[in-house]
Amino acid sequence: xxxxxxxxxxxxxxxxxxxxATQGVTQTTTKQIAELAQVNEVTLFRHFGNKxxxxxxxxxxxxxxxxIGRALIGQADQTSDIYQVLKDxxxxxxxxxxxxxxxxxxxxxxxxxxxxxNREALGRGFTQANRYVAQYxxxxxxxxxxxxxxxxxxxxxxxxxxxxxYAVIEFTSEFHELWQDRADFLENLxxxxxxxxxxxxxxxxxxxxxxxxxxQPTSQLxxxxxxxxxxxxxxxxxxxxxxxxxxxxxxxxxxxDYALVYLLFAAGLSPAEMVRLDRAHxxxxxxxxxxxxxxxxxRQVPVNQWILGKRYGTSKRNPLTQWLKSRKDDEIxxxxxxxxxxxSETELLQRWQEIAEGLLTPQGExxxxxxxxxxxxxxxxxxxxxxEQLQLLTGWDxxxxxxxxxxxxxxxxxxxxxxxxxx
Numbered sequence: 434x435x436x437x438x439x440x441x442x443x444x445x446x447x448x449x450x451x452x453x454a455t456q457g458v459t460q461t462t463t464k465q466i467a468e469l470a471q472v473n474e475v476t477l478f479r480h481f482g483n484k485x486x487x488x489x490x491x492x493x494x495x496x497x498x499x500x501i502g503r504a505l506i507g508q509a510d511q512t513s514d515i516y517q518v519l520k521d522x523x524x525x526x527x528x529x530x531x532x533x534x535x536x537x538x539x540x541x542x543x544x545x546x547x548x549x550x551n552r553e554a555l556g557r558g559f560t561q562a563n564r565y566v567a568q569y570x571x572x573x574x575x576x577x578x579x580x581x582x583x584x585x586x587x588x589x590x591x592x593x594x595x596x597x598x599y600a601v602i603e604f605t606s607e608f609h610e611l612w613q614d615r616a617d618f619l620e621n622l623x624x625x626x627x628x629x630x631x632x633x634x635x636x637x638x639x640x641x642x643x644x645x646x647x648x649q650p651t652s653q654l655x656x657x658x659x660x661x662x663x664x665x666x667x668x669x670x671x672x673x674x675x676x677x678x679x680x681x682x683x684x685x686x687x688x689x690d691y692a693l694v695y696l697l698f699a700a701g702l703s704p705a706e707m708v709r710l711d712r713a714h715x716x717x718x719x720x721x722x723x724x725x726x727x728x729x730x731x732r733q734v735p736v737n738q739w740i741l742g743k744r745y746g747t748s749k750r751n752p753l754t755q756w757l758k759s760r761k762d763d764e765i766x767x768x769x770x771x772x773x774x775x776x777s778e779t780e781l782l783q784r785w786q787e788i789a790e791g792l793l794t795p796q797g798e799x800x801x802x803x804x805x806x807x808x809x810x811x812x813x814x815x816x817x818x819x820x821e822q823l824q825l826l827t828g829w830d831x832x833x834x835x836x837x838x839x840x841x842x843x844x845x846x847x848x849x850x851x852x853x854x855x856x
Contacts, residue, residue, distance in 0.1 A: 442480050442490075442697045444470040449487050466681060519623045522566070523596060527615065530600040563589050564801065568782055571704075571803055584666065585803075588626070595622060665833075668840040670808040671800055673741035675792060679800065680745070683788045684752070690784055692756035693768060696746060697802070699737040700724055701809030701827070704802055710767035715753065722748045730828030741812060807837070814841035 448470035452461040463484050467474040481487040501599045563586070571585035599618055601651060602609065612618040671679075676698055683694035696702060702710075706728045714725040715736075738744055740753065745751055766775035776784075789800050813823055820834050827834070 440538065441472055445480060445487065446490055449491050453491065463782060477666055491645070519626055520619060522623060523619050526596045527600065563593055566593060568801055568803070591648065592626065602784070663835055665807070668807050668811065669804050670811040670838045670840060671804050672795060675800060676741050676808060677743055678792055679788060686788060688752065688756040688759045689768060690788060691752040693781070693784060694788060695752035696736065698740045698809055699732050699803035701806050701813070702726065702734065703806055704781050708768065708776050708781055709779050711765045712757065712767055715767065717748060717754070728854070732826065732828060734826050810837045811840050811844065814838055814846055
């Protein structure tokens with residue numbers, strides 16, 4: 434049971450968040466916060482020192498930005514039309530900002546009065562919210578619908594910057610003629626991204642008579658358009674201890690979550706490939722066990738029993754086989770949601786976030802779905818696989834794989850240095 438002191442602290446944080454959102458930070462007094470929280474003002478000072486100390490706690494402990502990021506991802510509809518993906522997200526974001534206009538005004542007009550630690554916390558909050566959105570766009574890119582000119586995180590940060598800029602102008606000025614109305618702004622914003630930051634992997638309008646963002650069947654896409662076009666700026670593979678922690682936390686959630694995380698690190702599939710797996714795509718015979726991947730480049734990939742030095746079962750008994758044995762349904766999909774139908778990429782992302790909650794990378798950030806696939810690629814190379822062999826398993830261009838080879842060499846050098854130090 435939480436202590437009375439913790440309950441009081443939380444009431445103060447909740448009260449401050451409510452008042453900051455409705456009337457801004459500057460206009461909110463410590464007396465108002467204490468009255469709303471039904472405590473003495475002295476109690477507020479004892480817990481937080483002053484109003485800026487309380488603001489810091491609101492930013493860091495109330496998880497405001499994380500909640501907004503998760504909510505926006507959950508609101509965005511799963512669709513094969515990239516035009517609708519972008520428009521749905523932008524609309525949901527502006528609706529969320531509409532609910533906290535005074536917070537937006539405070540960020541613009543009052544941030545210069547905040548202590549440095551508050552501004553740093555605010556920056557971390559923006560970064561975390563952006564990371565959730567980047568994961569959503571990464572899922573859309575991996576579905577094979579986009580020909581990205583920018584990485585998902587860059588795409589998300591630019592789009593979020595424009596949306597926040599719109600909110601700032603709307604909430605702090607009147608009678609401007611920058612756009613006709615919100616619908617006009619959204620339409621032009623999405624069009625800009627479709628023709629600049631991203632483009633549909635399809636023929637041009639002059640060739641097929643349809644907009645470049647119209648959905649195109651996967652079977653009509655050229656193989657080179659179904660794989661990443663640019664190499665990652667930084668390969669951020671996860672350390673072995675963190676991977677094993679993720680697997681252990683997934684195991685506590687149940688057989689399906691355990692199997693999901695197991696395949697992410699044992700087969701190196703993208704979220705789009707994971708959610709399109711059927712039971713029939715898992716082949717288990719005397720030669721071992723592997724998956725038939727039908728999303729993007731059609732291929733077979735092995736399911737490793739060893740993950741970063743630790744063995745997770747055998748070809749006959751492992752997290753995936755245990756999940757399949759536990760099922761009583763007739764759904765053909767390999768992974769299902771709570772309603773018993775095929776899991777979506779958004780639902781997969783939400784499961785990952787629940788499993789990864791409380792875990793941090795060496796850089797102090799939450800591990801992402803993208804990092805699971807990067808970890809698998811790096812591990813395959815460190816265990817002796819050639820770039821050409823990895824290309825066959827991933828379907829990626831060799832230029833995309835070069836950063837992974839460089840990262841594998843870095844790890845090999847570190848290991849060699851450790852070995853020398855022990856001699």
